[in-house]
Every structure is written in C-alpha cells, then in structure tokens.
Amino acid sequence: MKQHIREFIFNELIFVAEPEKFSDNDDLLEAGLDSMGIMRLIMHIEEQFSVTLPDSEIDPDNVKSFNALEQWILQHKA
Amino acid sequence: MNIVIPFFQQCNQTPDKTAFVEEEHTISYIDLKTGIEKIAAFLRIKQVRNQCIAIALDRGIEAASSIYAVLSAGAIYLPLDIKNPVTRINFIIADAQPAFIIGIGDAPDWLDNPAIWLDLSQLPLTEIKGIFPVLVDKNDLAAILYTSGSTGNPKGVALSHQALMNFSSWAQTTFKLNQLERIASLAPFHFDLSIFDLFSSLASGATVYFLPARLSLSPSRLTAWLSEYKITTWYTVPSLLSFIALKGALQTTDLSHLKRLLFAGEVFPCPHLIKLADLLPDTELFNLYGPTETNVCCYWQVEHQRLTVEQNIPIGYAACDADLLIDTESGELLVNSLNNFSGYWQQGKLQPLSTNYYPTGDKVALNTQGEYEYYGRLDRMLKCSGYRVEPAEIEQCINQLATIVSCAVVGIKDLTSGQRPVAAVVLTGDATLSNTIKPLRQQLAPYMQPCKFIVLDTLPRLANGKTNYQAIQRLFES
Known part of the structure; x- marks a missing residue:
C-alpha cells in the first residue's frame, strides 16, 4: 500500500529529485503537497483501497508523511 | 483622497467595535487607529511620502496595521511573500528598492542592507503630531503587488489610491456590506484578493477574521471555523472552495450565517461548483474575474439552475464601471477602468503606460444573454491554485541550472487546481535528471515547482525554429 501511495504522490502530485531517498517519515507538506494535492490523494486512496476517510480527520497530522498516511488508512480499513 | 480615510471615519462612528480578530487576539477600531498612527508618525519623520515600503510580515493584525500606517503616511506598500525562496525575495527587493522593510525582530539573514529594516x-516612541491620514493625489501610488512576469522575472503591478478606492467602493455597494458583516481573510496580502479583505471591510465598519493558514489543509475544521465565527462573507479561490465542497463536512456544519462566497483567480470546475451550490442553497455565490492589473472587471452571480457539468460558468457583466472591448481579430478582452494599474514598478520607479485599455491576454466572447464567457489564454500564462504563473519564469530558473542545455515549461490540466506546470528538459552529456534539478526546490515557490519532468534529446521545434509547446504538451498528455 505504501508503495502504491508513493508512486501516486511522486508521479501525480509532487516532484522530488530523488524519490528513493525520500523516507517514510519525511515531511510531504514541506516537499510541496498542498491542499489540492491532499484532496486528490484522498479521493484516490478511497477509490483504490475501498476505504472511507472521514472528512473530520483530514488534517496535516494524518497526511504529513507516508507513515502517517498508512496508519490513518489502516485505522479505517475493515 | 486616501484609501484609508473611510476607515478613519468608521473609527469616529464605531470606535469600540472589533476591527480584526486573529486567533485569540482582537483589536477595536480605535485601538487599531492608535497603533496605526504610532507607526505612521515614525514613518513621517523618515519622509517616506511616495516611497515604497516593503512589509515582511505574515497576514494578520501587525501586517494590516503596517499597511494602513504606510498608506496613512502617504507611502506605498509592498507586501513580500516571506515564504518565497530567498532568491525571489531578493530579486523583488533589488527591483523595488524599498526605502524601508517593516518586520518584527532582527533583520533576516537574506537582507543585504539591514539598515532599511x-x-x-x-x-x-514618536509623538503623534499632525493629522493622519495625509491627503494624497488620486493618482499617487498606494500598493505594489509583485506577480509572475513573462520576461522570466517577477514584476510589480503598481496600483493608485484611486484604483483601490474604486474597487473597494464597488464591492461595498455590490455586496451591500455593513457593520454587521464578519469577513474571513485568507488571501495573502501580496495577492489582489486581499484588497477586499483590507479595505472594503473596514470601510464598511465590518469585522475581519484572519483565517489560520493551517486550516486550509483541514477542510472540515475550516468549515467548523466559519461556523464558529459566524462568518458572513468570504472571498477566496475556487480550488479551496472545491476542497470544502467535497471534503468539508458541509452536510453537518451550520453555515446559515454565510451570506455570500466570492471567488476569483481561476476557473471553478463545474462539478465542484454544483456540489457547493447544492450544499449551500442559501449562500449567494459570485464569480469575480480580472487580472491584478485591472482587479475585478467582470462578475457573475451564480444562477444555480443554469449550472451544468459540461459548461464553464460565464465571467458575466462589467464590474467597477469598467469599459470592456473585445479585439475583433484575436478575441482578446481589453479593459479600461478606474481600477486599472498605473504601470509596472521596475528598478525603483513607475514605468507609465501608453494606453488606457489593458490587454488581458484572455480570450473572451459574449454569449446570447450578453454575458462575457472566458475561453482561455492567448499566451502561455498558467493559473495554478489561483496563482498566476508565467512558464518563462520557471524556464529561466531551470536554464540557470548547471547541466541543462534547454528546457520548455507547459501546463497540464489538473482536476482540482486548474493547471500545473510540467517541464521538458535537455541535459548535457551524462548528467542525471535528479542531480540537475535538485536546486530547484530552493529557487521556485511551491506553486511554481513542475510536478513532472521528461528528458528529451532535443526540444521539438516548429518550422520557424520556435519551440513547439503544443508538441511538448502532447508528450505529457499521452
């Protein structure tokens, strides 16, 4: 799952020079993930992993890194 | 005249009313006036009349007070985007040549000449002598807003007191603003949307609530904030309204106080606009249109029953008494309005204009109802999350990288943020893409970062030798 999200973010939302050096804890918001990117990301995740991420939990803390994203998604995956 | 006079008049009528709210901090009209006069008195001793003064502060009470003080002293305000890369800030300072830069704390490292900090x-402590605001001529400059330039460098759009006043009064009348309004402010002050938040608001005796920037990443907290403060009016960009329409928990948030939403800066994707209009049936929605050089010159009140998924909404009718013409050959919209800028500010002075009609670079046509419809750019300019982005400015940055032979930047359509820049590059010898473009992160503002790169052996050319941007566009879209 993390790998899939990685590919989506780096191919579609932000560009980083060396994705392989971008760790699972590195700050995605500092790397340029903005509100529009977050919206596309959430819509993609919901469709791809058949999960519903509650609007009330969309927050910098839950989307700031790959680890944070994974944890957030797993909480809502049945 | 002075754009700040209506605020000073409001101070006499409603001195104790709240002017600004920023997090836990609130300030009344009369206290705000005292703070403004203190800064203005100091500036006046420095003889800053008609000089440019930069503001290196984030959107909020201190930045707004500084702007009002600069104007009260008869000087010109230039809001810096302090989140910009240092190279861009330094370019703007070198080009604008401000007499002072207002900030808080010690002079920042990027400033070459700390004496102006x-x-x-x-x-x-300066004794407040004389009466503020000082009176200025209507053509005296009030603001310089730097925007992306097609020559590859940012350029300063210089706006007169008359230009700001004409827009501010039009907005007050058109949206029937009064003392009961609670206006949300999110647009940074270097963005022309903020002219509404700064001037139309206080001239009406309204209260301005500075929306915490972090909420733009949490749509449901943002709408909860709008509800908590009973916001009545908000002028923002479509991409953010799309975000709250889709993810802002609008079904369960009470926004019954929200009388109107104004939006500008990019085309609103219709499916999202329909969703927003469905969820907020009692809120009036207004599409405002116009480049920074003319501010709002067209507007359209959204008619819910006319919205369809396939068709973009019109930009509507002339606003601010603008005189609009369509160039019969190119379809370009030409605008003559009291809002119009006085010229570009370059190398510390105003470069006056030769014509009254500003060519927008936008292709428009009248529809059967007599409304203007927008059909895109005649040049290469992009709109990314409401920001205007000139591909030439990105290309100039990329071309300065060590192992680049040539490059071309185009825009690709984005479902949510309108357009995004992408770049095709030709590299020297055995250079790798990742090493080549590493420095870009420090040189380009986030909304200017290309989201995709492709490496080519040569850039496709047209028969006349010019870069074939359409071919590059197709490479990205295939």
Missing part, C-alpha cells in the same frame, strides 16, 4: 517591536 524596521523592527516593529523596537519602534522608538
């Missing part, structure tokens, strides 16, 4: 927290 003015620390608000260390302002010497």
